[in-house]
Amino acid sequence: MRAIRITEDHAIDVIEARVPALKQGEILVRPRACGICGTDLHILHHGFPGTCYPVTPGHEFSGHVVAVGQGTKGVREGDFVAVDPNVVCGECRWCRAGRPNLCLHLSPIGVGRAGAAAEYVAVPARNAFAVNEKIGAGVAALIEPLACAIHAVETAGRLRDRRVLVLGGGTMGMLIALASRKMGAGEITLADPVATKRAIATRIGIDKAVDPSALGDELFDVVFEAAGAVPALKQALTCVDKTGTLVQVGVHDVDVTVPINPFNVYEQEITIVGSNSLADKFAAATELMPDLQKEAETLIGEPFNIWDFAAAVESMAAGHAIKTQLVFD
Ligand SMILES: [Zn+2]
Ligand SMILES: [Zn+2]
Structure with a gap:
């Protein structure tokens, strides 16, 4: 598959990568829309704490489930989902205290592990939230910032x-x-x-x-x-x-x-x-977004094709739209 990759020395490449093999509890998502945000600019230009370079960015996204691994519950092939990018350990004292955004072993999708700026992305099934596809892939990709x-x-x-x-x-x-x-x-x-x-x-x-x-x-x-x-x-x-x-x-x-x-x-x-990231508010945002569909659509600019990632970043940095998004072939 093809994927976008950001290197530590600020380069954006389109690379040929292996379709991720699913680990226990993971599903494979084919992204349909992916937002670019300030965090991506930090990753590209200054380095962002917790980034594992080289990294495939993309942490605000929606897409279709195309495969489910072992030990996944509640998600089926063909489901349309929005994904909470924060992969947490579930065991450290902050996770146990109900503060997953402060997890000591936090590894966000698109920051600490491969993100959605690719043909496929592997995510833990518990991070995927089913969404009615009617609200649109772009609006569904705004559920992550809405949760924040x-x-x-x-x-x-x-x-x-x-x-x-x-x-x-x-x-x-x-x-x-x-x-x-x-x-x-x-x-x-x-x-x-x-x-x-x-x-x-x-x-x-x-x-x-x-x-x-x-x-x-x-x-x-x-x-x-x-x-x-x-x-x-x-x-x-x-x-x-x-x-x-x-x-x-x-x-x-x-x-x-x-x-x-x-x-x-x-x-x-x-x-x-x-206020750091989205804590445990992804479900609340999934519920609220249909009420804000019109407003969300107003925030989204003309989308860029995923392989025009560099142009999308430039447009985002120039502030051409409130939210710059990528769409997929
Ligand atoms: Zn973001
Ligand atoms: Zn933790």
Whole structure:
């Protein structure tokens, strides 16, 4: 089979690889749609913790089950599935504590093991979630980022009637805004310096979409830093209201630091909390996505053929669409 491979020295190759042999509990999936996200850019350009180079990327995907290995339950050949990319050990103290995203032996598909930018990918059957194919392969491939958004929103704690600010109008920011709405948040404001992103935020029904410079000294109960950018985080720290919560969702480079004002955190009783990946929210996202199909479709740009991976990455980095996806022959 053919597969995309990223090497440690930033090269993207199309390689001929063996169709993966299925291990106990695994199924073989033929991907139909696969998203590219910031994590893939990190893997390509800076190195991302936990990446096993050379790696076949692709961790946001949907596809058909074409073979099932031994010891698989609940999945059948021909099923259409979305896949939770986080392969965990199930035994370490974080797994046992119900925090699988913090697994000590985490090996995400497309990062620590071969991903979906290939004709076939082997995945543990328990990571596959059946989806009604009618929602579309692209929308199904957005279930993974939606699960991350749900985890972020739940990390924020109570949202009902609280004023929410989302900094960053990428896929995560948009999905966090949508998930916040589902959780009954009060007014939701999304801030992004790019006008086309604000226009899309408005189109999917976000209450307010503004340029970050227009926020002034407005304060919010819950602030999501979903830009992964230092200016956004600095701004986020200044616009959390008393007893408010700042959720760090955006992925910064590992050595970035930002000063905080501890007096402010103390006096205003502010909570700063991280939200990493999707935890155990994949099933919840699978359930929610049909309600958000229209909005999800609005986020997806004109797809690229899988073998045009390099062009897709360029387009993604240039911000031509909120979500860049690959489709398969
Ligand atoms: Zn991703
Ligand atoms: Zn574990």
